[in-house]
Amino acid sequence: MSMEELFHPLQEPMILAAAISIVVGAVVVVAGLTYFKKWGYFYKNWLSTVDHKKIGIMYIAVALLMLFRGGIDALLMRAQTAVPDNGLLDAQHYNEIFTTHGLIMILFMAMPFVIGLMNIVIPLQIGARDVAFPRLNAVSFWAFAAGCGLLNLSFIIGGSPDAGWTAYFPLASTDFSPTVGNNYYSLALQLSGIGTLLTGVNFITTIFKMRAPGMTLMKMPMFSWSILITNVIIVFAFPVLTVALALMMLDRQFGTKFFAMTDGGMDMLWANLFWVWGHPEVYIVILPAFGIFSEVIATFARKNLYGYKSMVMSMVVISLLSFLVWAHHFYTMGHGVMVNSVFSITTMAIAVPTGVKMFNWLLTMRHGKIQFTTPMLYALGFIPIFTIGGVTGVMLAMASADYQYHNTMFLVAHFHYVLIPGTVFGVLAGYHFWWPKMFGFRLNEKLGKAGFWFIAISFNVTFFPLFILGLDGYARRMYTYSASTGYGPLNMLSFIGALGLAVGFALICYNIYYSWKHMPRNEKADVWDGRSLEWATHSPVPEYNFAIVPNVSRLDEFWFAKKEGRDITAGKIEKIHMPNNTGTPFWTSGFLFLAAFFAVFSLWIPAIISMLVVFGFMALRSFENDHGRYISVEEITETEKSLRGDK
Amino acid sequence: MKIDSSLPLEYSTEENRLKIFGFWIFLGAEIMLFATLFAVYFTLHTRTGSGPDGAEIFELTPVLLETFLLLASSFTIGLGVHAMRLGNKKAMMTFFIITLILGLGFLGIEIDEFVTYVHEGATITTSAFLSALMTLLGTHGAHVTFGFFWGVAILIQVARRGLNPQTANKAFIFSLYWHFLDVVWIFIFSFVYLKGLIS
Ligand code: HEM
Ligand SMILES: [Cu+2]
Helix, strand or coil: CCHHHHCHHHHCHHHHHHHHHHHHHHHHHHHHHHHCCCHHHHHHHHHCCCCHHHHHHHHHHHHHHHHHHHHHHHHHHHHHCCCCCCCCCCHHHHHHHHHHHHHHHHHHHHHHHHHHHHHHHHHHHCCCCCCCCHHHHHHHHHHHHHHHHHHHHCCCCCCCCCCCCCCCCCCCCCCCCCCCHHHHHHHHHHHHHHHHHHHHHHHHHHHHHCCCCCCCHHHCCHHHHHHHHHHHHHHHHHHHHHHHHHHHHHHHHHCCCCCCCCCCCCHHHHHHHHHHHHHHHHHHHHHHHHHHHHHHHHHHHCCCCCCHHHHHHHHHHHHHHCCCCHHHHCHHHCCCHHHHHHHHHHHHHCHHHHHHHHHHHHHHHCCCCCCCCHHHHHHHHHHHHHHHHHHHHHHHHCHHHHHHHCCEHHHHHHHHHHHHHHHHHHHHHHHHHHHHHHHCCCCCHHHHHHHHHHHHHHHHHHHHHHHHHHHCCCECCCCCCCHHHCCHHHHHHHHHHHHHHHHHHHHHHHHHHHHHHHCCCCCCCCCCCCCCHHHHCCCCCCCCCCCCCCCCCCCCHHHHHHHCCCCCCCCCCCCEEECCCCCHHHHHHHHHHHHHHHHHCCCHHHHHHHHHHHHHHHHHHHHCCCCCEEECHHHHHHHHHHHHCCC | CCCCCCCCHHHCCHHHHHHHHHHHHHHHHHHHHHHHHHHHHHHHCCCCCCCCCHHHHCCHHHHHHHHHHHHHHHHHHHHHHHHHHCCCHHHHHHHHHHHHHHHHHHHHHHHHHHHHHHHCCCCCCCCHHHHHHHHHHHHHHHHHHHHHHHHHHHHHHHHHHCCCHHHHHHHHHHHHHHHHHHHHHHHHHHHHHHHHHHC
16 A cells, blocks of 8 residues: 555545644643643543543543544535535545544444443442442443544544445445445444443443442432443443454455355345444433433422333333334335334334333423523423424334435434434533532533523524425435535525534533633532432542442432431441552553554554453453552541531 | 352452352353354355355264363363362362363364365355354354463462462353353354254
């Protein structure tokens, strides 16, 4: 491969600019750390941390960065299609950009955002001192980060994947996609997928085995429930992705015939494998958001959640159904009538439990004294917008009608109408809600609300026109169109909406800076007058979470104890066992990253050597004799005093 | 660390119980992994292109031998765990060593089988059927190989540190993994080889 080929994406000015900004950003961070002599601090407190709260914060930081990256992709696409016959991007670059946009938004923005929140909140909410496997948690994060880094590198070296985030064969085969782009796809997703799978194992164990005394499953807060179910889906769905990606790599780089057009290969096998993982994945990012909305709505309506049991049941049903609907993503690719009908019916069935949840949220708010805080605004905005998404989803579920809008902008509008209010509003609500838990100060409410309104309004301006365009036959993934189609004006409107969305996200980022400078510190622990256990400990949370592990006897114990004037965190302090920090997960993933990077270019010898180093680290870990450490009673008493503010 | 002496060593601490539970969940994921590979195999097993089909390349004798070795190793590791519960370090180590040797024997035959296939012109790139077959067998074989090194690492630790809650926990979890590989093999034996030989 010549140098020109290797760096071929850089010949595009926009891409060059993006690459330069990434490099400049990296240089600024490195220089800053060196200048302020913070490397030691940074390594000790972040890179080698096993504290679930810090790991969660790192997940969210990456997610926000990727929201920015995926958002730039989105703006580029909307700018390209804003006017007919535009020449901003050529077909190849448009292909690469919608591919990385979809991939990044789902796997490197929505997923890590959700996983970040679960890392921060779950142990607190179930009254645990830690997760079940703190070191494994660090491995999860760094494996994910390695995958994320690898995918972003594709932009600079060798070329991005270009066959859509679904990477359908034969489009994704070496015949039609000869650059290394889809090698990046298979390896980057593989690394981050392994991280996610380990998170699944970790959190199922944590939630099953580490709940506070007295907290039975049916006394567990709804967010914890949603995360439990999500992680069960992860453990069942991600191995399918692992296999699919491995087969993809084998086909592309070793000449196997799984998805080939000759020698018995079967391209439809990819579509099936992909969506057997892909549809549950949609619920992996949406159920946690449902959990967040349940917490937020109950808190700010000052009422207990209506229909707790039916909320749990509906999530269980949704999770089961999510494995039975995958073929609705390719009705038109030639199954029989019978198959299409069955998948059509299972798909529509999902609307039922989802509807149950909607009514429960509405009934929770009935007669409530609603406080319109930023998280609550996101929750309220979610309800009508998501309903539009849901209704159009049922329209898409009808197999026969799908032949009309399949692969048009109607579909693009539909899934943004579920993903943005569902996932994005959800994580943003959670982010504003739990921010004081992470950092000890609130985000500014005025800026937060302004951000919400910008996003909610611009969102509709951006995506509603796409429904109309889609019904008019405007196909998805088209890089340009001629003026005679008449698609111009609505596309322009949509571009204007996208700019508004950008302003909204900028406001959210600016709010971090503003609040960090100006918001009062030492907020009280229970800023929102909350209901579940995370509000029972200090903000920011000490590394051991709870000095005294609370005892629980009912749902929303903390809330009722407050009303009755009881303190559930009183008791005698004892020394607490904590795991030691370790740099091994960071370095192990570093070499995993190298191995995957070499593998992208089929440089197998260096790839194998890097893998051997990875195994070496694993062996080292096995032989290590590290029993953690204890935090003494004096130290805990000291910390508690200073956090309570009585010095 | 609290040690509950009414329980076997491998379960005796809170941390140990978490690890065993977590490993069961992980095995759930492994089941999904192999289930997917089986599904791929069954989708493709008749799609032989211009290459050979199963009946043409499968040979019963080596496969029976493989099955025997792996089943025996699952039995010996069971004895090893039993010896561990009785606190007999030497017997435990002996049984684990026998297990690993049986595992090596299995791998030897499997490698020989692969080499034979390739000599017969049946490579992983020949047809979709062979791609699926070799990926399924290869994944299982890679698991056994990984298990071999894992087992060695545990034996070294038991030799050096004796039987304590940590080493016992590791050995027990390893035994779960090994049994699991055996179960997967039974499926491969029945639904890949026997079925392939019949049709
Ligand atoms: C921030 C505002 C956003 C805008 C303006 C936007 C815009 C777009 C556009 C124009 C396309 C491609 C249309 C085409 O096929 O040519 C697209 C595709 C897609 N978007 Fe977005 N999007 C946004 C946010 C998101 C978010 C938050 C998610 C997920 C959580 C997401 C997920 C996807 C996916 C999965 C695709 C399909 C990619 C493919 O066709 O392979 N988008 N988006
Ligand atoms: Cu779906």
